[in-house]
Amino acid sequence: MTASAPTVLATSGGHRAGTRARVQFDALVYHAVELAGVTGRRPRVMYIGTAIGDAEHFTTRMTEAARIAGFDLTPLHLFPMPNVENIEAAVLAQDVVWVMGGSVANLLAVWRVHGLDAIMRRAWRSGVVLSGVSAGSLCWFQGGATDSYGPELRPVTNGLGLLPYGNGVHYDVDPGRRPLIHRLVADGTFTEAHCTDDGVGLVYRGTELVEAVAEVPGKGAYRVVRRAEDGTAVEERIEPRRLPAAPD
Template identity: 80%
Template sequence: MTASEPTILATSGGHRAGARSRVVFDALVHHAVDLSGVHGRRPRIMYVGTAIGDAEHFTARMAEAARVAGFDLTPLHLFPMPNVEDVEGSVLDHDVVWVMGGSVVNLLAVWRAHGLDRVMRRAWQEGVVLSGVSAGSICWFQGGATDSFGPELRPVTDSLGFLPYGNGVHYDSDEGRRPLIHQLVADGAFPAAHCTDDGVGLVYRGTELVEAVAETAGKGAYIVTSDGAEVTEERVEPRLLNPSRH
């Protein structure tokens, strides 16, 4: 079971603290599963933690979150080597790819070294829902604002480019991101930028933005454009998802 057309859910959310576990999947992860159309069996989620160096403690937290949610989760590790023999086949065998946040610059370098950029494009074209948070959002776009190089935000403009826009994450919680995104659009680095407050996700069918969704009330999404003289930011009101099932 795969989505009926190439689908991406790019987010600034998806996790929260659990009552009995350190992390549970919030409504955005559940929505990624819904977008895949899977039914009649346990959803298969591939968790990719490249951006945090495949940190084993967080892989364990994701596995526990998946158990609580009723999902089957497979981690894809690239450190110190791929943990599966057939990386492409393993990715294509899943309903959803969920990419963890961290360093998008490091993620891109390691993915390209292993050819995972090409694997992800094929998975996207074949209907595996691509999703993730922060670095796991920016990677699908042309780029965005990143702290990969240090506390001072810098541009990254060579992301995978499946979506032909810039991407601003944590738009309401990191005050440096909005002005840098505006500057990048003004300078023509991106034709437009699509941005999310914490707890918000953007749904794309093909390369078209079709909906903003949120797991937290009162948060927004934003489209930043420029006419060559002035930068304009338009707020998009997300649809509030049903609360997480756990």
Template identity: 65%
Template structure:
């Protein structure tokens, strides 16, 4: 069910330990489904269509299995777009246009971008976004929608990536409170002009965009924050945004 405006929910969360399964979808993923205008009900075979894209972690089949169980509990009709060793569907664009939500997992954003571009998925996803399918994801699955961000794709030391898809004309910082180097690296990238205005999320926080406009921050964990990092004159400033708690 397409939304009236192109919608992205960029997050540092969405998965939690399960009660009877190893993982479950947390409030941020459920919120993405709500944004699409659909709802999930356990046991409802006509639940929301959610497509998982796991390129950033190499399309790991064991993880897809864990997500299948999480989707069953949530009442989602989950599919997987795998690109290794070949696309798992005949018509990628047609498959994605049938979805309510596309959820992109974490891993290497640099590898994700390279593989997506090789398959033309960068342009396909832009058209799918403009058609109203909700785009969401965590970590690499958040940074990919922006101009760039900080990444450990090249090694343990964080560095910058500035050639992401650019659907949203900002930088993006993820895991802002849980990895000590994230904040200073983002500040440095903004200070040097590698990134412009950069939008950052603590773990458990998501940023909602309608078109390219930031509408609000939301959180599945209390006490967490989102941040706008900008260069003003000769200094870098950081403004905290208080998220709306989803519960």
């Protein structure tokens, strides 16, 4: 066991243009490793790119980012078949699972075909830190707002449900996400939703939101709840703690 309790870091960030590579890890990925509490050895990080169809060019970029960061990276590919013999053993051997963005609807369907929904729950309970960006954030929740089905945002409601909330990602850069999340809370699809601007992450111990953290100044996190008096959605800003800058 690495983390002291089941831990999720759900983000709208974690990557940046690199000085020595096309992509390098930003502060949110380093914070996921910090949450795992690794000492005395190189952190073990699994990269999962299901949401972008296991695009090989991005796996290469993540491998290079991990080399620069000093992490041991294991990619998990599911196309055209799993690239490891025992998926559960490979996942449980990690300190951190980092899930790439893309289509959360496709991710959930493919994961369920391969039993990764149950494997991720066991990994979460065992102390593997579950993390990721965009689709890699939405997947841990009941659901949220997604463009998986086309340019017009639609709800996704069949997330893994480790966290009993809705989730809004890219909250400050995609103008359609805030109103859709508010509607989904107001109509009872989600009893509560937790949302992140780009560059912000939410830390959960068990199912409790314990902290918002940011790699970009001036950004926010948000809790959206339904007001009992009139059934409207009410949004509360959560001010994130600024993380130390990631090394170059």
